[in-house]
């Protein structure tokens with residue numbers, strides 16, 4: 001009897017202590033059972049808590065994602081000696097992400113990349129979007145999905161679901177759009193991103209993730225070797241808007257059908273490279289169907305890390321960090337020009353104004369669905 005009392009008493013003290021500890025540690029770390037780890041990471045200007053979620057697989061790889069912008073803050077995968085290293089660009093505090101960022105790691109929407117003159121016509125109605133890139137609208141406008149707080153639900157220690165409702169008229173787009181993005185870190189060292197969305201009015205949608213990779217973690221990315229399975233790309237004008245042409249890559253610095261170091265041709269006197277200050281173009285992926293297909297591969301001779309990109313999307317924006325200028329710092333690194341690259345799987349830029357491009361229109365009753373996998377290995 002006495003023993004029972006004692007153990008109940010001890011248990012309540014232990015419980016009380018645990019509650020106290022968890023309260024005082026709220027800004028530190030809270031284990032959320034068998035669904036992974038979450039940490040309070042900051043507060044939005046309107047007072048909402050920003051959480052950082054950690055996913056881990058059985059190989060020790062780790063991904064950190066915050067519910068603000070659905071940003072992939074860090075991604076640690078092994079190099080050829082098995083040493084884990086962070087292969088994505090990121091900043092050290094949540095506050096740093098509030099400054100105008102180059103979209104490090106963020107989910108991009110409602111429309112990834114540019115819409116020319118920040119307008120398009122759908123069903124005879126002209127929609128005017130927010131202009132945040134000269135005359136154009138870039139990555140969803142002034143406050144795209146990268147600058148919104150998403151509702152996060154951990155599904156398992158390896159998977160996180162994020163939801164966001166983009167209201168009718170937000171940034172000029174028609175229709176309430178309900179978006180779900182699921183990040184999964186698989187045991188095959190893949191970061192898988194599943195996107196889906198539904199609308200209550202005809203609208204346009206183009207979702208992507210804007211992670212900046214450097215497979216060595218730091219330094220420039222010019223020695224990384226890139227393969228892109230594409231016979232054509234979409235040339236751009238000086239405002240980086242596609243002209244509408246699908247141009248054969250043969251004989252151009254845009255031919256990555258065989259693995260080529262990024263730096264090999266980037267300084268060539270090619271009008272397309274000059275317009276963008278390097279690579280910042282959409283490749284028309286060679287596809288055999290609508291399924292998940294391997295479309296690009298990047299190998300880093302220094303670390304021995306290799307990344308394959310698999311997607312269901314028709315296009316890939318390969319961007320070589322030409323606008324990074326060394327002013328941003330994080331993770332002990334300085335984000336200098338061309339110190340990271342992006343592989344944004346997507347529909348082609350400016351599709352709403354290019355009837356010949358694959359359609360980005362989503363109608364009520366249909367579901368937008370796409371998947372992209374970044375798969376890591378060593379050689």
Ligand code: GLA
Pocket residue numbers: 102103113138240280317319323342344
């Ligand atoms: C995309 C665009 C680039 C640039 C970056 C963000 O990759 O294509 O031109 O805007 O995003 O800096």
